[in-house]
Amino acid sequence: MYNFFNFTLSELEEYITNLGWEKYRAKQLFSFIYAKGCDDFLNISVLKKIERKFLSERFIIPKLEFSKTKDFDGTTKFLFKLFDNQAVESVLIPMKEGKNTICVSTQVGCKMNCKFCATAKLGFIRNLQAWEIVYQVWYIYNYIKKTTHKTPNIVFMGMGEPLDNYDNTIKAILILNSEFGLSISRRRITLSTCGVIPKIEMLKKDLAYINLAISLNAADNIKRSYLMPINNIYPIEELINCVKDFPMPERKRLTFEYVMIKDFNDKQEDIKNLIKLLKPIKCKINLIPLNKHIFTDNLLPSDNKTIEEFAQRLRDKNMFVTVRKSKGESINAACGMLVAAMR
Missing domain, CATH: 1.10.150.530 (DNA polymerase; domain 1)
Incomplete structure (x- = not known):
């Protein structure tokens, strides 16, 4: 069948x-x-x-077993049990004015081994098939339709590196994007990547005008390679050169995600390096306080004062900056915390 x-x-x-x-x-x-x-x-x-x-x-029409847990802030984490007894997590994040964001996973585990990410500790188990990606959105979309008719935003920021599962991720997005299906516009879909340059080049041709977010986290190669081993293969300069001409939706900016880590990437020299690196690009910088979990070892989050000062210094140089407020931390649903531990 x-x-x-x-x-x-x-x-x-x-x-x-x-x-x-x-x-x-x-x-x-x-x-x-x-x-x-x-x-x-x-x-x-x-x-x-x-x-x-x-x-x-x-x-x-598959029906996966699932469990869900809800945080006091309204964030809901869904754990879907797959047919091979693996599991994957998705997150429903409530936003302002009744809007919602669905955070979707593309792999069971991950190969990238980023130091701040719990999923990395699983290692890589397997890619999700396109239908397993679509199912996460379809199920949660129908779950929220009981209380709202507003189309959610979709972020591919869950378990796994989306571009490491390129074909299935692209196919899933095309299905979600269909005007006769869920009809989720590309303007509402954000794909986050740690920077797999050959696949980004393919994405420019196969799925232009989708929102692209780059997990950057440091503005020099030594620090970024420590946090993200993929930087040893695709260093910062090559990554920036690759994404600076990425075709974005009208009035949208390329996003650079920057996890704030105490006494590591939150100093004055980091601000200077970040400005020098990103000033020529139409972009926004999304500062994300490190979400501490059992796998972050000696890494600690920057304090709120440091983050605000960091953001202001960037704004003083006319950089577009947002500070992400963590949601779902108490249920291990915040950025970098998905690990499907309940399986």
């Missing part, structure tokens, strides 16, 4: 027309399964009973 969540609209249209059905039936199926949250072909009212039965015998 085929997994419905593994089909892009064009792939489903091809399958449907090969059956001798009208092409528009694929759009109807996308609409019922994604936009209306239908989880059973037998309930698709626009189809004849014989057609519903036919589809139910050839496609599955």
Whole structure:
């Protein structure tokens, strides 16, 4: 049987027309399964009973076991148990004015071994298939539709490096982006990467005008290589040269994420290096206080005063800066804390 969540609209249209059905039936199926949250072909009212039965015998709409935990700030973490008994975590983050952000995972574990990230301690177990990525969004999207009709933002910042699972990540985004499905605009989707340069070059052609966030965390190669071993392969200068012409949505800026670590990357020299590095680029710098967990070892978060002073020094040089407020820390759902420990 085929997994419905593994089909892009064009792939489903091809399958449907090969059956001798009208092409528009694929759009109807996308609409019922994604936009209306239908989880059973037998309930698709626009189809004849014989057609519903036919589809139910050839496609599955998977249902994963899950558990969820909720923080006092409203953040909800979902742990999905996969069919091979692995597990992956996603996070629903409440924002202002009833808006929501869904943080999505793309791998079980991760190869990148960044020092501040709990997922790294799992090592790399496997890539998620496209349908496993789509399922996270589909399930949580339908979960929040009970209380809001506002389309959520999607951030690929969960477990794993999205560009290390390139084909499945791109396919999942195309499915989520379909106007007959969840219809989540590329302007609402942010893909975060530690800087896999060859895949970023591919992304420029395959999925231009998506929001791109670069996990930077230091403005010199020695410090960044200590935090992020991938910098030994793709050093800062090459990374900046690669992303400076990335085609972004109109009025959007390239994002550089910078985890603030006490007495490591929060000094005056770090500010100077960061300004020199990023001043020529239309970008925003997102300062993220390190979320302390059992795997951060000797790393400590910068204090609030240091972070605010750091941000102001950058703003004084006309840099666009935001300071991310951590959410979900008490349930290990904040940035860098996902590890699927409950599995």
